[in-house]
Each structure stands twice: as structure tokens, then as C-alpha cells.
Amino acid sequence: MEAEPSRSEITEINSTLSDATSPPLVTGRARSILHIECCLKTLSTVRYEVIREQVEKFLREFKTSLLCHSEISDFQDVALLKENVEYMIVAEAGCDTSEIQILENVDLNIHVYQLNEDDVVEEYQEEENVLTANYWDLPARALDGLWDNLIFDENIKIRLLDYVYTTILFADRNVNSNIISWNRIILLHGPPGTGKTTLCRAFAQKLSIRLAERYSHGKLFEINSHSLFSKWFSESGKLVQKLFQQIYDLIDDDDAFVCILIDEVESLAATRKTALSGAEPLDAVRVVNALLTQIDKLKQEKNVLILTTSNITEAIDIAFIDRADIKQYIGLPSQQAIYGILSSCIRELMRVKIIVEEEFLLDWRAVELYQHTNSIDDPSIRLYAICGKCQATYAQFLKSWATTTLKDFLKALEHAVDNEIIGRKLTLENQGEGGTCKMLINERN
Ligand SMILES: Nc1ncnc2c1ncn2[C@@H]1O[C@H](COP(=O)(O)OP(=O)(O)OP(=O)(O)O)[C@@H](O)[C@H]1O
Ligand SMILES: [Mg+2]
Structure with missing residues (x-):
């Protein structure tokens, strides 16, 4: 006879299913699961189970509450943990969004893992030297901290x-x-962007970290879709076959x-659209269809997940949209984000001393509260004001700057935002009345 789902499983079913707006499947209160991630030092050889027990003991004994999305650093007093653990973080508490979690009210799920030091492996199509795929062994040192x-x-x-938890529960x-x-x-x-x-x-x-108890390692295989549809379509069919053969080899490893x-x-x-209209060779249609067929075959496999992205939603093949279990729109960030x-970014630049002073930046709630009372010279308030201006732009332009003081940094940031705003205005004007943009740029020069 099938066992009843456990309380934690019920919570998972409740918090899931492909559409966030759909009502919960099962009603009922259950304890939250607080996820703790514990990264071991590369040379550690202790069994994960032993670390898991020690971490649970340490937390239950010495902590009454934990702050989500924070690091735990005082485990150094426990010799085994000091010797083996590189860092430990409190992640999220399932569907419970409270930042502070009272330990006696939660079940702990402790994920122990070691980072893979290998770099990404790039695969090239031999004859034309075109990058066809990237391959990572997970969890990878190079991707550490990205999620947070x-x-x-x-x-x-x-x-x-x-x-993902739901798909696994359903498969089980x-x-x-x-x-x-x-x-x-x-x-x-x-x-x-x-x-x-x-x-x-x-x-x-x-x-790869969260499923470590079930799968001993993870893999990420990035297909370069441009390479599939470059000029040599007749070769592309073979390429799809070859790529998927590689994928099947990876999936064959049940761990x-x-x-x-x-x-x-x-x-x-x-490609498919232009091909169907007769503008592209029929080979292109075959390639797309071959790809879709291969993707369809993969859904039988328990240990695989296909992640896709697009920045032109209207242009995505309807056949593709229909296949996606989750279609998530990632919009421009708000002022808060x-x-x-x-x-x-600023904290990171302070850590590596590109920004020399160590200033404390207020969190969002505090900065909203003090924006009217504190001076604009306060770095947090200045940053807040800049963020208000650049709501329709992105964080990337930060990357190329190397300044020495926080004040200079904020000045440079504001300058970049202003430039971006002028640029956008010019583009819009140009679209409205052809030629204005060019004229204005000339005037500015
Ligand atoms: N919400 C965010 N939080 C933190 N960093 C972000 C965020 N959005 C973008 N970035 C940073 O901006 C850079 C660009 O992001 P990425 O290449 O993933 O964007 P994209 O949506 O895939 O863009 P494109 O559609 O052009 O391919 C990355 O370095 C990323 O870290
Ligand atoms: Mg992208």
C-alpha cells in the first residue's frame, strides 16, 4: 500500500505547482523546513552524514533562532566543523517567507556538499571551430554565491x-x-540583461546542492543555440544528434x-518560421524538429531538467512555449531590487578594497525610512536616489569601473545613469522624428 504523504511533503505540494496563482492542492498547516547549506573544504574526507548530524546538534544546542539568507560563522568552536566546514549559510524556509525562524518551530534540512574546482569545459565543432556547448561539473566553485x-x-x-521539488515528489x-x-x-x-x-x-x-542526498553530483550542459543554426544546416542535424548523444551519456549516470x-x-x-515561409532551406526545419523530438524524449528521464531563456517572447516558437511547465517573466528590476x-556590488568592491573605505549601507527598509531625514551626503541615501533614477536601466554598467572611494563610485554611478537616461531619450526622439537624435548628438559634441 502507498504510504501517506508526510507533513513536509504536504507543505511542498502546497507551495508548488507550475502556476503561482493556482490555489493550493492540499490544505493544512505543517512545520516549515529551514534549509541550511554547509560547504565542506575541498580536502575534507568526512562522511556527509557525520557533518549533517554535527551541524544539527550544534544548531539545536546553541541557537534559538536563525536569520534567513545569513551566514553562520560561530561553528568554529566545534572542532570537527572547524576542521571540515568552509562556510555555512541559512537559506530559505520553504514557503514561509519570515526572515527570522524560531528553531523549535522548524525542521532542519541540512545540505552538505563540496565544490568542484574544475573550470567550465568548452566543446567546439571540429571543422568550423564553432563553440557548440559548455559543460560544468556541479556544484562548481566558479558558480559559488551566484544564486544569493x-x-x-x-x-x-x-x-x-x-x-523541482514537486516534480521529484510526483516521480517518487x-x-x-x-x-x-x-x-x-x-x-x-x-x-x-x-x-x-x-x-x-x-x-x-x-x-546540485539541494538534491545532493539523492544525486551525488550535478552537471550543467549549455547548448549554444546559435551554433545549431549557423550556415551549415546540413551539418546541424548531425550536431543535434551528437549533442544529445552526449546528454544521454550524462543522464545514464543515475547518480x-x-x-x-x-x-x-x-x-x-x-529559424523554423523563416524556413516554413520558404526563406530558409528545409534542412533548418529538420534541425528544429529534431531538437524538439529529442527534448520530448527527455521528459521520460527523472534526472534531467531543461532550462531555456529568451529575450523576445513574441518570437519564441509556439511549440516551445507549449512545452514549458513554467514560463517565468523576468522584468526590469524595481528601485528596491x-x-x-x-x-x-558595493559591499563586494569594499571587500576586495577597490572601494577603500568600509561604509555601512542601510538595508532597504531603513533607507526608505530615513530618506527624508538623513542628508544626501549619506551614501545609502545617495544610492537610494540614484536607484530611483535608474529604474529602467540595469546593474551591469557597474562592472567596468574601478574607483577608490565610495563617494567617487557613487558619482560615477550617477553619471552613468544620467548618460543612460539621455541616451534613451535621444533614441525615443529619434524613433519619433527621424534624424533628431543625430542632430542632438552632434550638438552635444
Ligand atoms: N536581478 C539581478 N540581480 C543581480 N545581478 C543581476 C540581476 N540581473 C542581472 N544581473 C547581472 O547582470 C549581468 C547580465 O545578466 P544575464 O546575462 O544573466 O542577463 P540576461 O537576461 O541573460 O540577458 P540577455 O537577455 O541579454 O541574454 C550578470 O552579470 C548578472 O549577474
Ligand atoms: Mg542571456
Whole structure:
């Protein structure tokens, strides 16, 4: 006889299912699960189970509450942990969004893992030397911390995790796939530069940590969709076959969880559309169809997930949209999200001493509270004001700057935002009345 779902499983079912707006399947209160992630030093050889027990003992004995999304550093007093643990973080508490979690009210789920030091492996198509795929062994040192540094307005990250937990629960319970079917495909779409590709990589890394008890290691296989549809279509068919053969080899390893990232899927759709209209060779249609067939075959496999992105939603092949279990729009960040992104960038620049002084930046709630009372010379208030201005721009322009003081940094940031705003205004004017843009640029010069 099938066992009843446990309380924690009920919570998971409740918090999930592909559409965040759908009502919960099962009602009932259950204890939250607080996720703790514990990264071991590269040379540690202690069994994960032993560390897990020690961490639970340490937390239950010495802590009464824990702050979500924070680091625990005082484990150094426990010799075994000091010797083996590189860092330990409190992640989220399932569907409970409270920041502070009282330990006696939660079940702990402690995820122990070690980072893989290998770099990404790039695969090239031999004859033309075109990059066809990237391959990562997960969890990878190179992707460490990515997930926590991605800041979105809605609960997008929790929603993605819940989806995967649900697919696993359903697979374990042998839910009849003719009644509830999964394609194992997630589509992230939205404007350029909003973090879609980064989120896919971070998500694959996160899954390799969260599913470590079930799958001893993870893999991320990134297909370069442009290479599939470059000029040599007759070769592309073979390439799809070869790529999927590689994927099947990875999936054959039952101890591995495999994420496949197909970035910018609109190139696939565009190809099929122009091909059907007769503008592209028929080979192109065959390639797209071959790809879709291969993707369909993958849904039978329990240890695979396909992540796709696009920044032109309208251009994505309808066949593709229909296949996605989750279609998540990733929009431009709000003032609050930008404040979060930029403060974490500034903290990082302070850590590595590119910004020399160590200033304390207020969190969002505090900065909102003090914006009228504190002086604009206060770095947090200045940053707040800049974020208000650049709501329609992104955080990337930070990257190329290396300044020495926080004041200079904020000045440079404001300057970049102002430039961006002028640039956009010019573009809009140019679109409205042809030629104005060019004239204005000449005037400015
Ligand atoms: N919400 C965010 N939080 C933190 N960093 C972000 C966020 N959005 C974007 N970034 C940063 O901006 C950079 C660009 O992100 P990414 O390449 O993932 O965007 P994208 O949506 O895939 O863009 P495109 O559609 O052009 O491919 C990355 O370095 C990423 O870390
Ligand atoms: Mg991208």
C-alpha cells in the first residue's frame, strides 16, 4: 500500500505547482523546513552524514533562532566543523517567507556538499571551430554565491525550487503522467540583461546542492543555440544528434542530476518560421524538429531538467512555449531590487578594497525610512536616489569601473545613469522624428 504523504511533503505540494496563482492542492498547516547549506573544504574526507548530524546538534544546542539568507560563522568552536566546514549559510524556509525562524518551530534540512574546482569545459565543432556547448561539473566553485547575489522582486527563486521539488515528489510517487504530465522545461523570458542566463546557471548549481542526498553530483550542459543554426544546416542535424548523444551519456549516470541550458531559444523559433515561409532551406526545419523530438524524449528521464531563456517572447516558437511547465517573466528590476543589487556590488568592491573605505549601507527598509531625514551626503541615501533614477536601466554598467572611494563610485554611478537616461531619450526622439537624435548628438559634441 502507498504510504501517506508526510507533513513536509504536504507543505511542498502546497507551495508548488507550475502556476503561482493556482490555489493550493492540499490544505493544512505543517512545520516549515529551514534549509541550511554547509560547504565542506575541498580536502575534507568526512562522511556527509557525520557533518549533517554535527551541524544539527550544534544548531539545536546553541541557537534559538536563525536569520534567513545569513551566514553562520560561530561553528568554529566545534572542532570537527572547524576542521571540515568552509562556510555555512541559512537559506530559505520553504514557503514561509519570515526572515527570522524560531528553531523549535522548524525542521532542519541540512545540505552538505563540496565544490568542484574544475573550470567550465568548452566543446567546439571540429571543422568550423564553432563553440557548440559548455559543460560544468556541479556544484562548481566558479558558480559559488551566484544564486544569493541575484535579486528579483517576486519570489521567482522559491517558485523555481518548489517546481523541482514537486516534480521529484510526483516521480517518487509514480503519479500517472497521462493525468499530470511534466515536460521538465522551464522558460525564462524578458528584456535583455535582467539576469535570465545567470539565474539558469545559479539554479542548476542550487539544484546540485539541494538534491545532493539523492544525486551525488550535478552537471550543467549549455547548448549554444546559435551554433545549431549557423550556415551549415546540413551539418546541424548531425550536431543535434551528437549533442544529445552526449546528454544521454550524462543522464545514464543515475547518480547525476543533469540540467540542460538552451539560451536564446528565439533563434530556434525564428529559424523554423523563416524556413516554413520558404526563406530558409528545409534542412533548418529538420534541425528544429529534431531538437524538439529529442527534448520530448527527455521528459521520460527523472534526472534531467531543461532550462531555456529568451529575450523576445513574441518570437519564441509556439511549440516551445507549449512545452514549458513554467514560463517565468523576468522584468526590469524595481528601485528596491536595484538598491539590493547595487549595495551587494558595493559591499563586494569594499571587500576586495577597490572601494577603500568600509561604509555601512542601510538595508532597504531603513533607507526608505530615513530618506527624508538623513542628508544626501549619506551614501545609502545617495544610492537610494540614484536607484530611483535608474529604474529602467540595469546593474551591469557597474562592472567596468574601478574607483577608490565610495563617494567617487557613487558619482560615477550617477553619471552613468544620467548618460543612460539621455541616451534613451535621444533614441525615443529619434524613433519619433527621424534624424533628431543625430542632430542632438552632434550638438552635444
Ligand atoms: N536581478 C539581478 N540581480 C543581480 N545581478 C543581476 C540581476 N540581473 C542581472 N544581473 C547581472 O547582470 C549581468 C547580465 O545578466 P544575464 O546575462 O544573466 O542577463 P540576461 O537576461 O541573460 O540577458 P540577455 O537577455 O541579454 O541574454 C550578470 O552579470 C548578472 O549577474
Ligand atoms: Mg542571456
